[in-house]
Amino acid sequence: MKALVNWLDDRTGIKGLLHEALYERVPGGARWRYVWGSTLVFTFVLQVITGFMLWSAYSPSTRTAWESVYYIQNEMTLGFVIRGIHHFAAQAMVVLMAIHLVQVIIDGAYKAPREMNFWLGIVLMQIVLGLSLTGYLLPWDQKGYYATQVTTNIMSATPVAGEQVQVLAQGGTQYGHLTLTRFFAMHAGILPALLVGFLVLHIYVFRRHGLTVHDENHAPTSNFWPDQVLKDGVACLAVLAVVLLLALFKGAELSAPADPAVKFDAARPEWYFLFLFRFLRFHQVEALGLTFGAIVVPGIIMGIIAVMPLTHKFLGDLGHRLNKAFIWLLGAAVIVLTGMAFIEDSNDPGHQAALAEAHRDAGRAQELAAGPDRIPVDGAVELLRRDPFTQGPRLFAKHCASCHRYNGHNGRGELVMDEGKVAAPTAADLGNFGSRDWMASIVVDYRHHFRHLENARWFRDRVADDDSPWDSSSMADWSGYPELLKSEAYKDQIKAVAEFLYSEAQHGYVPTDEKEREEYKAPNAPDEKLVAKGRSIALEGAWTGDLEGTSCIDCHSTMGEDFAVIPEDEVDGSPTLAKYASEPWLKDFIRNPGAAHHYGDANQMPAYQSNQLTDTELDLLVRWLTHNHLPTEVEDYPDRQEELEKASGGEGGGGEADGSGDDSGEDAGDE
Numbered sequence: 001m002k003a004l005v006n007w008l009d010d011r012t013g014i015k016g017l018l019h020e021a022l023y024e025r026v027p028g029g030a031r032w033r034y035v036w037g038s039t040l041v042f043t044f045v046l047q048v049i050t051g052f053m054l055w056s057a058y059s060p061s062t063r064t065a066w067e068s069v070y071y072i073q074n075e076m077t078l079g080f081v082i083r084g085i086h087h088f089a090a091q092a093m094v095v096l097m098a099i100h101l102v103q104v105i106i107d108g109a110y111k112a113p114r115e116m117n118f119w120l121g122i123v124l125m126q127i128v129l130g131l132s133l134t135g136y137l138l139p140w141d142q143k144g145y146y147a148t149q150v151t152t153n154i155m156s157a158t159p160v161a162g163e164q165v166q167v168l169a170q171g172g173t174q175y176g177h178l179t180l181t182r183f184f185a186m187h188a189g190i191l192p193a194l195l196v197g198f199l200v201l202h203i204y205v206f207r208r209h210g211l212t213v214h215d216e217n218h219a220p221t222s223n224f225w226p227d228q229v230l231k232d233g234v235a236c237l238a239v240l241a242v243v244l245l246l247a248l249f250k251g252a253e254l255s256a257p258a259d260p261a262v263k264f265d266a267a268r269p270e271w272y273f274l275f276l277f278r279f280l281r282f283h284q285v286e287a288l289g290l291t292f293g294a295i296v297v298p299g300i301i302m303g304i305i306a307v308m309p310l311t312h313k314f315l316g317d318l319g320h321r322l323n324k325a326f327i328w329l330l331g332a333a334v335i336v337l338t339g340m341a342f343i344e345d346s347n348d349p350g351h352q353a354a355l356a357e358a359h360r361d362a363g364r365a366q367e368l369a370a371g372p373d374r375i376p377v378d379g380a381v382e383l384l385r386r387d388p389f390t391q392g393p394r395l396f397a398k399h400c401a402s403c404h405r406y407n408g409h410n411g412r413g414e415l416v417m418d419e420g421k422v423a424a425p426t427a428a429d430l431g432n433f434g435s436r437d438w439m440a441s442i443v444v445d446y447r448h449h450f451r452h453l454e455n456a457r458w459f460r461d462r463v464a465d466d467d468s469p470w471d472s473s474s475m476a477d478w479s480g481y482p483e484l485l486k487s488e489a490y491k492d493q494i495k496a497v498a499e500f501l502y503s504e505a506q507h508g509y510v511p512t513d514e515k516e517r518e519e520y521k522a523p524n525a526p527d528e529k530l531v532a533k534g535r536s537i538a539l540e541g542a543w544t545g546d547l548e549g550t551s552c553i554d555c556h557s558t559m560g561e562d563f564a565v566i567p568e569d570e571v572d573g574s575p576t577l578a579k580y581a582s583e584p585w586l587k588d589f590i591r592n593p594g595a596a597h598h599y600g601d602a603n604q605m606p607a608y609q610s611n612q613l614t615d616t617e618l619d620l621l622v623r624w625l626t627h628n629h630l631p632t633e634v635e636d637y638p639d640r641q642e643e644l645e646k647a648s649g650g651e652g653g654g655g656e657a658d659g660s661g662d663d664s665g666e667d668a669g670d671e
């Protein structure tokens with residue numbers, strides 16, 4: 001062994017090098033306050049290693065970036081740990097860098113003759129921030145896509161050459177595919193190379209001048225090895241432990257695939273840029289323009305830090321004290337602004353709703369990617385675009401929530417507001433549309449089931465004219481005995497009728513693949529015995545007691561048949577309930593609720609022709625309402641009916657609410 005070392009030393013001078021590296025003098029003894037630089041080098045090495053691992057699976061293009069990160073995150077062995085380490089070590093680096101900077105300034109390590117090294121450190125800091133910024137875009141998910149777009153827009157505010165800077169960073173005039181390739185080149189090539197170069201210089205110059213000793217008399221002078229090395233090692237392990245814990249238990253997020261067509265209101269920069277983001281949102285700062293807030297002010301701050309060695313040179317001790325005061329103030333401002341950003345966001349219902357949706361989309365996208373159809377060839381962005389569970393709520397919020405609600409909200413989890421107040425619904429809540437409860441509730445108490453109509457202006461106008469719609473409704477008349485229908489005697493019979501209607505509605509997931517369809521067991525399938533009993537009651541009037549002989553087909557003559565559009569002259573006055581609430585029924589109803597075989601003249605709902613709601617959209621909306629989509633484990637929006645009822649003054653107390661007829665705008669294309 002010794003011979004080998006000597007042989008090597010002869011040819012490389014390794015012994016001397018090692019000696020120089022390890023026997024650096026540490027006046028005043030080893031100290032914890034000297035560990036920051038080493039931890040930074042350590043995290044950087046960690047980034048290089050995990051970075052290369054990620055690179056071996058990552059594919060930078062708009063059609064493959066999210067897909068490959070999904071693969072790393074969910075399928076590659078230990079991929080999520082590697083990605084998690086890379087993700088959190090990047091954040092650790094920023095934090096450690098901030099601490100390192102503060103410590104350097106407080107200890108006066110920037111003073112002559114170490115100015116050059118201080119400036120090298122500032123350059124390193126810019127490179128690290130650049131690495132974070134470019135890394136954020138690489139997964140090509142909604143979060144990174146939209147947050148980075150904000151950054152490239154800020155670049156356009158650069159004085160004089162704004163446009164050129166933006167074009168350079170974006171890889172063209174458009175934000176998109178080339179931006180991704182360019183950011184990847186920066187992130188994995190140019191910036192790390194620069195970092196290594198400047199780091200070597202930084203360490204070389206540091207070794208030339210030695211440590212800036214905080215207190216010579218703290219302890220007897222020792223050597224770098226072993227005392228300081230031990231402390232550095234412990235600190236690095238501590239950083240590794242924190243990063244590893246975060247990677248394992250929190251994990252790096254992957255939001256939904258970037259979709260330029262879907263605005264992403266939850267976009268925020270990484271948390272350590274939040275202070276700048278918050279600063280830019282002060283009205284006074286906004287008024288002075290983006291260039292001022294995003295370029296001039298940060299530029300001045302960096303400038304003040306950069307000239308600190310000179311401040312000290314010209315003002316002496318006073319300069320040093322000014323420098324220290326400045327860095328403390330800056331630190332306090334950053335903390336306060338970051339805190340403000342967090343608190344304001346958590347109190348902002350709009351932002352919270354956007355976050356909830358982002359969360360739902362993220363979970364759903366990964367669920368679909370892992371589903372039977374996997375990721376479509378046209379890219380993961382199509383996953384959510386073709387998914388009823390994702391698109392249904394959006395279409396509902398856009399077209400239907402002015403009158404209807406879905407479990408009390410607008411489909412996307414938000415209460416519907418009207419001039420600052422919670423608006424009362426003017427049509428049924430479709431959250432349980434077509435379910436057993438929905439069916440039973442119609443049969444038992446029709447008026448109560450459709451009570452929200454009473455909030456509508458057209459309804460109140462008719463009541464005022466002594467022409468209540470309930471008076472002319474034969475259904476309200478038929479089910480106008482809730483006491484009787486709710487009584488113990490009819491409980492089981494109503495249950496059976498509801499089960500029959502529910503089975504006719506055919507709600508639930510139908511796999512597209514034939515083989516899968518055969519094997520698929522619906523979790524909520526109708527109970528066939530109960531259905532048969534319900535069928536004989538509904539179609540043959542097999543009630544007991546007072547209701548004996550009254551069947552539903554007395555009026556709804558097509559009940560129990562397959563759905564078909566009925567020619568106008570054959571309609572018997574009651575709505576067709578052939579496969580009521582099923583996909584074909586619902587599609588036909590939404591396209592033309594005023595058709596004679598639906599509500600006829602009594603209709604108050606706008607008709608949705610294909611210029612308002614395309615066939616694809618109609619299909620997505622209807623499949624969501626009938627639950628015909630890949631089953632999901634993703635947490636849905638919470639039920640807000642109680643909240644709605646409280647806020648809008650309870651049932652019937654609609655106040656000024658008026659979503660019907662006249663204010664439904666262009667959507668009202670009835671008949």
Ligand code: HEC
Nearest residue numbers: 399400402403427428450453590604605606659660661664
């Ligand atoms: C201008 C108000 C308004 C809008 C907008 C509106 N509806 Fe309706 N809708 C009504 C009214 C009124 C009724 C009748 C009673 C009820 O269900 O409350 C109704 C009934 C329904 C029913 C119940 C059918 C039944 O008889 O069981 C469904 C389902 C429905 N609408 C779906 C939709 C969908 C889907 C949209 C959006 C594409 C929509 N509605 C938009 C007013 C509206």
Ligand code: HEC
Nearest residue numbers: 442443473474475476478538551552554555556573574575
């Ligand atoms: C006396 C005739 C009559 C009988 C009997 C009758 N219905 Fe109806 N039903 C109607 C009419 C008319 C409507 C249209 C709404 C209205 O009248 O306000 C209606 C509406 C409905 C609706 C709501 C559909 C919609 O588009 O609004 C359902 C569901 C329904 N009936 C189910 C039943 C069931 C189930 C039975 C048997 C237990 C039944 N009906 C018995 C006349 C009747």
